[in-house]
Structure formats: C-alpha cells, structure tokens
Amino acid sequence: MTDSGIGNEVKALVFDTFGTVVDWRSSVVKAGEKLSRETGQTVDWPTFAEEWRRKGYHEQIAKIRAGEAPYETTDVFMRHKLEEMVPKYGLKLTDDQLEWLHKVWHRLDPWPDAVEGLTRLKKKFVIATLSNGNVALLVNMAKHGGLPWDMVLSAELVEKFKPEPEMYQSAGRLLGLPMNQVMMTAAHLRDLYASREHNMRTAFVRRPLEWGKDGPQEGEPDRQKIDVVANSFVELAEQLGA
Amino acid sequence: MTDSGIGNEVKALVFDTFGTVVDWRSSVVKAGEKLSRETGQTVDWPTFAEEWRRKGYHEQIAKIRAGEAPYETTDVFMRHKLEEMVPKYGLKLTDDQLEWLHKVWHRLDPWPDAVEGLTRLKKKFVIATLSNGNVALLVNMAKHGGLPWDMVLSAELVEKFKPEPEMYQSAGRLLGLPMNQVMMTAAHLRDLYASREHNMRTAFVRRPLEWGKDGPQEGEPDRQKIDVVANSFVELAEQLGA
Numbered sequence: 397m398t399d400s401g402i403g404n405e406v407k408a409l410v411f412d413t414f415g416t417v418v419d420w421r422s423s424v425v426k427a428g429e430k431l432s433r434e435t436g437q438t439v440d441w442p443t444f445a446e447e448w449r450r451k452g453y454h455e456q457i458a459k460i461r462a463g464e465a466p467y468e469t470t471d472v473f474m475r476h477k478l479e480e481m482v483p484k485y486g487l488k489l490t491d492d493q494l495e496w497l498h499k500v501w502h503r504l505d506p507w508p509d510a511v512e513g514l515t516r517l518k519k520k521f522v523i524a525t526l527s528n529g530n531v532a533l534l535v536n537m538a539k540h541g542g543l544p545w546d547m548v549l550s551a552e553l554v555e556k557f558k559p560e561p562e563m564y565q566s567a568g569r570l571l572g573l574p575m576n577q578v579m580m581t582a583a584h585l586r587d588l589y590a591s592r593e594h595n596m597r598t599a600f601v602r603r604p605l606e607w608g609k610d611g612p613q614e615g616e617p618d619r620q621k622i623d624v625v626a627n628s629f630v631e632l633a634e635q636l637g638a
Numbered sequence: 639m640t641d642s643g644i645g646n647e648v649k650a651l652v653f654d655t656f657g658t659v660v661d662w663r664s665s666v667v668k669a670g671e672k673l674s675r676e677t678g679q680t681v682d683w684p685t686f687a688e689e690w691r692r693k694g695y696h697e698q699i700a701k702i703r704a705g706e707a708p709y710e711t712t713d714v715f716m717r718h719k720l721e722e723m724v725p726k727y728g729l730k731l732t733d734d735q736l737e738w739l740h741k742v743w744h745r746l747d748p749w750p751d752a753v754e755g756l757t758r759l760k761k762k763f764v765i766a767t768l769s770n771g772n773v774a775l776l777v778n779m780a781k782h783g784g785l786p787w788d789m790v791l792s793a794e795l796v797e798k799f800k801p802e803p804e805m806y807q808s809a810g811r812l813l814g815l816p817m818n819q820v821m822m823t824a825a826h827l828r829d830l831y832a833s834r835e836h837n838m839r840t841a842f843v844r845r846p847l848e849w850g851k852d853g854p855q856e857g858e859p860d861r862q863k864i865d866v867v868a869n870s871f872v873e874l875a876e877q878l879g880a
Binding site (some may be wrong): 522524531533535538546548570571573 | 713774778814
C-alpha cells in the first residue's frame with residue numbers, strides 16, 4: 397500500500413540507528429567471538445553484549461538525563477563500561493585488542509535491507525541519522541556499512557540525549573524544515589512517541605531480532621501516534637512512494 | 639606526483655564550500671538571468687552576485703565576529719541583504735520569486751571536477767564540509783550537486799564562523815581525530831593559514847574563475863604552511879594516493 401499522501405508531505409526522514417539501522421547485538425557478538433578465537437578466552441558474548449548495551453549505554457544515558465552524571469559522548473562512557481566489564485568477565489586484553497573491541501560500535505553491520513532501503517529513500521527525501529551515538533561513531537559506521545546519509549545528526553551536536561526535546565527539535569532546526577515535514581524512523585515505540593510530542597511524523601520499523609531470537613519485542617503501535625508501520629526499509633520506501 | 643606520505647597520515651579532508659567546491663558566482667548569475675528572461679527585468683547580475691556575496695556574506699560575518707551583530711545563520715542574513723538589494727536594483731519580484739532567488743545558494747553548481755574528485759577521495763578518506771554556510775543550505779547543495787559528503791560540518795554547529803578557532807577545532811573534535819590527521823581544503827589561503835594555526839594539514843586548490851574571468855586571484859601559497867597544491871579535486875586525489 398502506498399501512502400502517497402504522507403510521502404509527499406514529508407521532506408526528510410531521520411533514523412534511530414542502534415537496533416533500527418544496524419544490528420548491534422550480532423555485530424558485537426561476532427567481534428567477541430573473533431577475539432575468543434584469537435586469544436583462546438571463552439566468554440558468553442550474547443550476555444556480554446547485552447550488559448554493555450543495557451548498563452554501559454541505556455543506564456548511563458538515563459543517569460545523564462537525570463543530572464546524576466555529566467554529559468559525555470557515547471564513545472567515552474561506553475569505553476568506561478567496557479574497561480569495567482573486561483576483568484569482570486575474566487578477559488585479558490592488550491591495549492590494541494581493547495581499543496578494537498571498543499570500536500566495534502563504529503563497525504556495526506546494517507540490517508540486510510538497510511542500504512537498499514536508504515538508497516531508495518535518499519532519491520526522494522533527505523535522510524539523516526538522529527542518534528544518541530556521537531558523530532565520529534556514526535560517520536565511521538556509515539563508512540563501514542555503506543549507509544548513504546545526507547547528514548549525520550547526533551546527540552553530540554546538542555549535548556542532549558533522546559528523548560530530550562532538544563534532540564528532536566534539532567532535526568527540524570538543522571534541516572531547515574517544519575517539524576511535521578520530518579519523519580522519525582525507529583524500531584522503538586518510546587522514541588517514536590516522544591518525537592510525536594514535537595509534531596514529527598513517525599515510522600515504526602519492526603526489528604524482531606534486535607535482542608536475539610527469544611529477546612523482548614516491542615508491543616503493537618498506537619496508530620494514533622504512528623503514521624507508518626513497515627517490516628523493512630524497503631517496505632518503508634514502497635509505502636512512501638520512494 | 640603522489641605524496642603518499644601525507645596521504646597516509648591524513649584520515650579526513652574537510653572542505654571550504656563557496657568558491658572551493660561550488661561556483662557560487664556563475665550559479666547566482668545564471669539564476670538571475672533566468673529571472674530576467676521570465677520577468678523582462680534587466681539587471682547587471684555579475685555585479686548583483688558580487689555585492690550579495692561581499693556585503694551580504696563576508697561583511698556580515700565580519701560584523702558578527704567583531705561582536706557588532708548577533709549570531710545568525712547565513713540563510714537569515716543573506717536573505718536580509720537580498721531584501722535590501724532587490725528594490726535598489728529596481729527589481730520587482732513576487733514572494734515566490736524572491737524565495738527562489740534567495741535559495742539559489744542551496745542550488746549552487748559544483749566546479750566540473752568536484753564530484754569526480756570527491757568520489758575518489760571518499761574511498762580513502764572521510765570527507766566533510768567545513769563551511770560558514772548553515773546545515774540546511776549545505777545538505778540541499780549536496781543533494782542538488784551530488785556531493786557525496788560523509789558529514790556536513792558547519793558554522794551552525796558551533797555558532798562561530800571561520801576563521802574563529804572553534805570552527806577548525808570542531809572538525810577534529812566531531813570526527814574524533816587529532817587535528818594533524820585532518821586536512822583543510824580551500825581555494826582561499828586565508829582560510830588555510832588560519833587552519834594551520836590549529837595544526838591542520840592544508841591543501842590549496844586553485845579556483846581562478848571564482849570572481850569571474852578578470853576577477854581577483856589568490857597569491858602564491860607559502861609552502862611552509864600549505865602541504866599540497868592542486869588545480870582540481872581530481873589532481874588532489876592523485877596527489878593523496880586516492
């Protein structure tokens with residue numbers, strides 16, 4: 397079904413990245429397994445990846461938002477968490493191995509449909525990240541995966557993390573568009589509902605494997621707040637007439 | 639001549655845009671001439687373009703840097719100047735025509751070698767703007783001309799204009815690189831010399847037609863401060879082994 401109405405009103409699509417554009421979980425697990433093969437050290441990498449993500453990223457962002465920690469970039473605080481976790485998991489790494497593992501977030505692989513879908517969407521719309529990741533991470537991730545962004549919008553540009561209002565508002569301000577011409581695209585309903593409070597259009601893309609085969613799932617979207625629902629970026633492009 | 643040394647030390651190239659990547663003068667003149675044909679109103683468009691650029695852009699940035707005017711984006715202050723200039727040149731325009739002329743800065747054409755050179759450079763380096771133009775202008779210009787930036791860095795992200803230190807420093811900070819791994823690329827020696835004070839590498843690309851056939855020229859570069867000199871982006875790519 398082509399919703400040519402909304403596809404003609406919207407001028408730009410901005411994307412959550414971790415989980416929506418790239419498969420952080422399997423990329424981190426794959427890097428960990430490579431390190432295990434090289435060093436002969438066994439680690440439960442799915443558990444490691446999930447702890448790094450939940451505690452090193454989500455919980456730290458919550459602390460910064462609550463004023464319990466100073467603003468830092470994701471690269472900085474995820475590195476701190478990694479340095480705590482490595483000995484806890486019984487790992488011994490050289491400085492180069494630690495740096496390589498830390499930088500796996502700059503080398504996350506796109507979901508299989510992401511590049512094809514973005515390439516189609518780019519012909520009709522401005523496409524940009526709108527991510528809590530820092531700029532260098534997002535630029536390097538795009539280089540690694542071939543993500544054809546027109547612009548990299550990041551928490552680092554406003555020193556506020558989603559779902560703070562400043563982050564959503566920065567998309568309209570920096571792209572020079574009214575908020576209702578910018579569509580937030582995410583696999584996370586919380587992100588989309590927050591963007592809706594700032595008058596953005598919303599696209600929910602299901603990523604059922606984000607937390608693994610038996611991982612938690614998003615619920616059903618409230619269609620009062622979600623304009624488009626798709627199972628891939630290619631489906632999204634079709635629905636928007638791109 | 640390939641300078642593989644510097645081409646292997648540098649990780650990112652950042653580009654001045656107006657005059658270096660795009661030919662602002664002939665693009666504005668061409669838009670003006672189109673408007674003249676459509677409205678039957680005659681204007682000396684080369685003079686118009688140069689006044690808009692010198693007074694609406696350079697002089698206003700100088701005022702903001704001197705603290706004589708508040709920070710605004712280029713879109714805002716160049717629009718103000720346009721609204722002054724239109725009646726002065728005896729032009730009568732509809733709101734749509736005025737908006738279309740204003741937005742010509744979002745539709746500037748690249749120099750003929752720019753897309754080919756950038757496409758080659760992008761395979762080896764991170765490539766980004768580092769421009770006094772605002773983000774929306776630069777994103778739209780890239781879309782118009784097919785400029786394949788990895789990132790759009792702009793005065794709007796730091797609310798300071800080149801040659802303020804914060805602008806040059808933002809390139810290293812946001813790209814996550816030491817300053818001596820970032821190469822400032824420009825057709826203007828003043829911009830390059832200022833970047834050098836912040837430890838950047840420098841590439842001077844000659845654009846002898848920036849101000850027209852008989853327009854002012856840049857002098858000879860001080861090779862103590864300029865690492866690479868080229869006549870096009872394709873030559874630059876060759877010299878950097880890209």
